[in-house]
Amino acid sequence: MSEEKNDIQKENADKPDKKVSQGRRDALKAMVAVPVLGAMAYGVYQKKKTEFTNRTAAEMFRFKGDVAAYTPTISDAPILRLGIIGYGIRGAQLMQALGFATPAYVENLKEQARINSENTRYQDFLEQEDLRIQITGVCDIFDVYAENAISAGSNTFREGLNGKYGPQPKRYLHYRELLAAPDVDAVVIAAPDHWHGTMAMDAIRAGKHVYVEKPMTWTVPETYALRTLVKENPHLVFQLGHQNRQIEAYERARQIIEKGLLGKITLIETGTNRNDPNGAWVYPIHEQASPENIDWKQFEGDPERIKEYMDYMTSAGVMKYVGPESRDKFKLERFFRWRCWWDYSTGLSGDLLTHEYDAMNQILNLGIPSSASSSGGVYFFKDGRTVPDVLQTVFEYKDKDLTMLYSATLANQFSRSRKIMGHDATMEVGNTLTVTVDPRTEQYRQKVDQGIIKPGEPFYTYVPGKSVDAVSTATERYFAERGLLYSFISGKRYNTTFLHLKEWIDCIRKGKQPSCNIDRGFEEAISAHMGTRAYLEGRTMYWDKDKEEITRE
Amino acid sequence: MQSFQYSKLQLYALFILRVFIGWYFLYEGLAKLLTPNWSAYGYLIDSKGVFAPLFVQLAGNAALLDVVNIINAWGLTLVGLSLILGLFTKIGYFSAIFFMLMFYLSHPPLLHAEYILPREGSYLWIDKNLIMLASTVVLVLFPTSGIIGLDSLLVRKRKS
Numbered sequence: 001m002s003e004e005k006n007d008i009q010k011e012n013a014d015k016p017d018k019k020v021s022q023g024r025r026d027a028l029k030a031m032v033a034v035p036v037l038g039a040m041a042y043g044v045y046q047k048k049k050t051e052f053t054n055r056t057a058a059e060m061f062r063f064k065g066d067v068a069a070y071t072p073t074i075s076d077a078p079i080l081r082l083g084i085i086g087y088g089i090r091g092a093q094l095m096q097a098l099g100f101a102t103p104a105y106v107e108n109l110k111e112q113a114r115i116n117s118e119n120t121r122y123q124d125f126l127e128q129e130d131l132r133i134q135i136t137g138v139c140d141i142f143d144v145y146a147e148n149a150i151s152a153g154s155n156t157f158r159e160g161l162n163g164k165y166g167p168q169p170k171r172y173l174h175y176r177e178l179l180a181a182p183d184v185d186a187v188v189i190a191a192p193d194h195w196h197g198t199m200a201m202d203a204i205r206a207g208k209h210v211y212v213e214k215p216m217t218w219t220v221p222e223t224y225a226l227r228t229l230v231k232e233n234p235h236l237v238f239q240l241g242h243q244n245r246q247i248e249a250y251e252r253a254r255q256i257i258e259k260g261l262l263g264k265i266t267l268i269e270t271g272t273n274r275n276d277p278n279g280a281w282v283y284p285i286h287e288q289a290s291p292e293n294i295d296w297k298q299f300e301g302d303p304e305r306i307k308e309y310m311d312y313m314t315s316a317g318v319m320k321y322v323g324p325e326s327r328d329k330f331k332l333e334r335f336f337r338w339r340c341w342w343d344y345s346t347g348l349s350g351d352l353l354t355h356e357y358d359a360m361n362q363i364l365n366l367g368i369p370s371s372a373s374s375s376g377g378v379y380f381f382k383d384g385r386t387v388p389d390v391l392q393t394v395f396e397y398k399d400k401d402l403t404m405l406y407s408a409t410l411a412n413q414f415s416r417s418r419k420i421m422g423h424d425a426t427m428e429v430g431n432t433l434t435v436t437v438d439p440r441t442e443q444y445r446q447k448v449d450q451g452i453i454k455p456g457e458p459f460y461t462y463v464p465g466k467s468v469d470a471v472s473t474a475t476e477r478y479f480a481e482r483g484l485l486y487s488f489i490s491g492k493r494y495n496t497t498f499l500h501l502k503e504w505i506d507c508i509r510k511g512k513q514p515s516c517n518i519d520r521g522f523e524e525a526i527s528a529h530m531g532t533r534a535y536l537e538g539r540t541m542y543w544d545k546d547k548e549e550i551t552r553e
Numbered sequence: 554m555q556s557f558q559y560s561k562l563q564l565y566a567l568f569i570l571r572v573f574i575g576w577y578f579l580y581e582g583l584a585k586l587l588t589p590n591w592s593a594y595g596y597l598i599d600s601k602g603v604f605a606p607l608f609v610q611l612a613g614n615a616a617l618l619d620v621v622n623i624i625n626a627w628g629l630t631l632v633g634l635s636l637i638l639g640l641f642t643k644i645g646y647f648s649a650i651f652f653m654l655m656f657y658l659s660h661p662p663l664l665h666a667e668y669i670l671p672r673e674g675s676y677l678w679i680d681k682n683l684i685m686l687a688s689t690v691v692l693v694l695f696p697t698s699g700i701i702g703l704d705s706l707l708v709r710k711r712k713s
Binding site for chain 2: 026027029030031032033034036037040043044048117118
């Protein structure tokens with residue numbers, strides 16, 4: 001800018017001859033930006049109008065007061081006495097969800113909170129509701145785990161190291177001794193898969209309520225036996241550990257489908273993508289573990305179960321999947337990474353397909369498929385395992401005109417969304433729901449033609465705990481997808497495993513049936529077994545509805 | 554009020570810059586006012602950098618958060634009006650600089666910072682907030698509201 005122009009402007013008053021017209025011009029100049037406000041008002045009005053139309057279109061996806069409210073535990077409810085069978089990775093998580101953790105674990109939570117003020121896990125753990133339970137018995141066949149279970153069970157006040165602890169639960173060396181204990185009302189079973197059905201049945205016989213981890217059973221015959229036994233004892237509450245039953249978004253998804261908002265559904269796509277050794281069940285081997293502190297005999301399994309397993313493997317001609325080590329040979333890999341061998345495991349079908357299946361069964365009441373086909377193999381983790389690390393299972397539901405595809409890999413973690421595909425729209429189901437209208441929809445034809453709905457773009461998004469619709473969601477959805485939101489009830493965040501255990505405990509106190517009861521468990525187990533057998537035998541498995549039997553044609 | 558002898562083009566260019574920045578503020582403010590239950594919460598907890606704990610703390614305190622929300626929605630709106638109309642621009646400019654400084658400090662475009670809000674490109678040290686801040690400083694040094702804007706009426710009133 002040149003010097004002369006930087007001079008301070010002379011006041012207009014210095015030029016009296018031009019005063020009148022200059023004054024008018026100055027007034028105009030003063031007001032010249034006012035029309036800009038008009039433009040802004042018009043723009044905002046138009047923008048709001050578009051949003052309002054979208055909002056009205058999204059209105060049909062709105063539901064009110066549909067998710068059961070959280071009911072706090074009554075403060076003087078009688079104390080329920082629990083026994084824990086199995087304190088491995090999952091067993092420890094279940095006990096934490098019940099409010100019991102080892103002092104070392106609590107100390108670690110404290111430390112994390114100190115390092116990072118945004119880490120609220122310690123506070124969450126402290127604030128988690130007291131379910132009015134006492135851990136009176138624990139059983140683990142590895143001494144170190146059993147000791148940890150005792151110290152977690154006695155940590156009534158959720159203290160760190162050098163804190164005040166409550167009475168210690170009794171350790172039982174054999175789970176049957178724990179089941180015989182009179183001071184145990186109910187048991188949580190988190191042993192390896194090959195023990196689930198047996199322990200659950202023994203617990204029912206001993207008159208205990210049962211929470212058993214998924215999958216429900218390891219062999220097909222025990223599936224029927226367990227169902228019969230649970231049905232004969234309706235006073236005992238049985239819950240299968242599918243904590244996804246507690247995800248609020250699934251309930252919403254169910255309602256959307258019930259209302260027919262997706263149109264006729266013909267295909268469901270689900271899957272698992274993991275890409276690390278831990279996700280592929282290559283769990284760490286405890287440094288102190290040895291034949292001296294592990295009860296290998298008990299680990300081997302129940303003789304009756306093993307016979308059922310061997311009978312099937314022999315008759316189906318799939319002995320190559322048994323072993324390779326002999327069952328009585330102590331081996332640390334097999335103890336800590338048991339999921340890698342059919343001898344103890346149910347593979348991807350039992351561990352991860354069951355989660356996907358149960359989610360869909362919850363939303364769509366699928367029941368047992370009319371047939372199952374599977375393929376896959378050990379393609380990446382060639383560490384001697386017998387269960388596949390890549391698996392595709394296709395379930396057909398002929399009477400529902402519907403296919404459910406499950407596709408899994410343990411060597412890639414690209415996120416593939418769970419999709420329910422209808423003639424009019426596709427719903428993606430996770431912690432959030434997204435509905436995308438199909439360009440060829442009939443139901444929404446008019447709205448698509450009017451430009452209210454844009455086909456191919458997410459039209460409706462539901463983020464639990466928030467009122468969200470098609471127009472204001474991108475960021476909130478992003479939050480949820482990054483795991484910043486959890487399962488919500490009335491806007492409050494909860495751990496789903498806590499909710500699932502609480503539901504079981506509430507049902508015990510009130511004599512009610514929980515959400516993942518024996519019928520849902522039976523459907524889950526049979527579906528998984530059909531998928532497993534289809535893989536092992538390399539042919540399609542069918543379900544004979546009348547005889548309730550898995551058949552080969 | 555100080556005014557400069559600008560060429561016509563210089564004056565219009567400065568005026569347009571002022572209106573554009575004003576427009577940006579006004580819409581940001583109106584959008585917040587018109588969104589039911591709008592809150593700065595998400596933006597605040599997404600803060601990164603040296604001052605992040607301070608902003609996160611603001612989000613955590615319900616009473617302070619309410620104040621932050623009101624200041625944001627109404628403040629941005631009023632700054633926008635001030636810049637567009639050329640009214641009380643001194644306060645408007647300094648408030649704008651304050652807002653931009655806060656936005657910049659809570660979401661500094663650091664080498665490794667990744668933000669959820671707002672979702673847009675990534676920058677290195679200089680971002681839109683900082684450019685807007687610098688532009689506003691330029692506007693403070695080269696005022697136009699005494700010529701084009703309601704401030705000119707105030708000036709004359711004071712003179713007469």
